[in-house]
Amino acid sequence: MGDKILLAGGGKMGTALLGGWLERGLNASDITVVDPIEQTVKAVAEGFGVIAVTDVSAIDENFAPMAIVLAVKPQAMDDAAQAYKGFAEGAVFLSIAAGKTIAYFESILGAQAAIVRAMPNTPAAIGRGITVACANDIIDDAGRVLCDGLLGAVGDVAWIDDEGLMDAVTAVSGSGPAYVFLLAESMAEAGIQAGLPAELSQHLARVTVAGAGELLHQSEEAAAQLRTNVTSPGGTTEAALSVLMGGDGWQPLVTKAIAAATKRSKELAG
Numbered sequence: 114m115g116d117k118i119l120l121a122g123g124g125k126m127g128t129a130l131l132g133g134w135l136e137r138g139l140n141a142s143d144i145t146v147v148d149p150i151e152q153t154v155k156a157v158a159e160g161f162g163v164i165a166v167t168d169v170s171a172i173d174e175n176f177a178p179m180a181i182v183l184a185v186k187p188q189a190m191d192d193a194a195q196a197y198k199g200f201a202e203g204a205v206f207l208s209i210a211a212g213k214t215i216a217y218f219e220s221i222l223g224a225q226a227a228i229v230r231a232m233p234n235t236p237a238a239i240g241r242g243i244t245v246a247c248a249n250d251i252i253d254d255a256g257r258v259l260c261d262g263l264l265g266a267v268g269d270v271a272w273i274d275d276e277g278l279m280d281a282v283t284a285v286s287g288s289g290p291a292y293v294f295l296l297a298e299s300m301a302e303a304g305i306q307a308g309l310p311a312e313l314s315q316h317l318a319r320v321t322v323a324g325a326g327e328l329l330h331q332s333e334e335a336a337a338q339l340r341t342n343v344t345s346p347g348g349t350t351e352a353a354l355s356v357l358m359g360g361d362g363w364q365p366l367v368t369k370a371i372a373a374a375t376k377r378s379k380e381l382a383g
Contacts, residue, residue: 116143116259117177119200121193122184123148123157123165126209129238130182131161133266136240145176169196180259183208187381194221205256207263209233211283212381215249215276227251229260232282233267235290241330242268245282247275280382284374292370297322 118134120127123146135141141162148154149167158165166172181200185193187210197206198221205227206218218228229252233244244264248257257272264270273282297318304314332339344350357363 116179118144118263119172119176119178119181119197119204120144120146120184121148121181121197122146122186123150123153124184124186125235126233126237127182127184128157128161129242129267130184130209130263131157131163133237133240134263135161137262137266145172145178147172178204180205180207180263182263183210185210187212190217191221194218198222205229205252205259207231207260209244211287212378214279214382215247219249225251227253227256229256230276230279231260231264232279232287233264234286237267240267243271243286244268245271245273245279245286247273247279280375280378281371283378284371288374292367293322293326 118139120131123131127146127148131144131146134144142164144161144163146154146157146161146163146165147167147169148157148165151167154165154167157163164173178200181197181204183190183193183197183206190208190210190213206222207229208218209231211232213230215228215230218230219226222228226249228249229246230248231244231246233242236242237244244267246260246264248260252260261270261272273279300318300321301311301315304317305311309317329336329339334342340354344354
């Protein structure tokens, strides 16, 4: 990643990407960050050693980025995308704003703008995220490789050709970390109801969920097989799973939840 990068947005996801790029070897001098909040600009400049400014107009006129990464909130994207329109020629636009479609960006940046729409998730903050990306027809192989490298600095990357799948992607992986955190909350509360001290129950739930996730990450076995491995016939795990895997258990609830999130993603994009 030896190319110059312009990052719009110094929030949590923006700085997660920034940290990943620097760790991967991108020079701080090749990165410029724009954020309207003076305090954020100061923190980013001091914390990462990059050039940070509060407005596009303050960017060095000789700075020619190969990629403009749009890491601003969706509700602020109208103004942000318009502000960076002048970079459309020769640069790739990489957006991580939920709900903003490729067509939306083309309507602002022009039909000839090279655009990649991506959906990361919050584990990117620790380099363990998963990002799904979709490109318009203008993106060439070099642009795809560049964006793959930028996104891959914070975790796995998967590409799709059908942008319509982004709503389901958002529901599964974009919102997914919240489902896992809720699982830890629910386990802790159930442990308290079973008589465990609150602090102990919360610790058990937290470490168990984190440890099981790491085992799933490192194992080559499918999730279903890992579940089977820990389930002894007639044992305690089987007793619990008979409830969780029942007709009104987790699967229909999770399916319903994913459908609701997918529907809402489509509404926000529309």
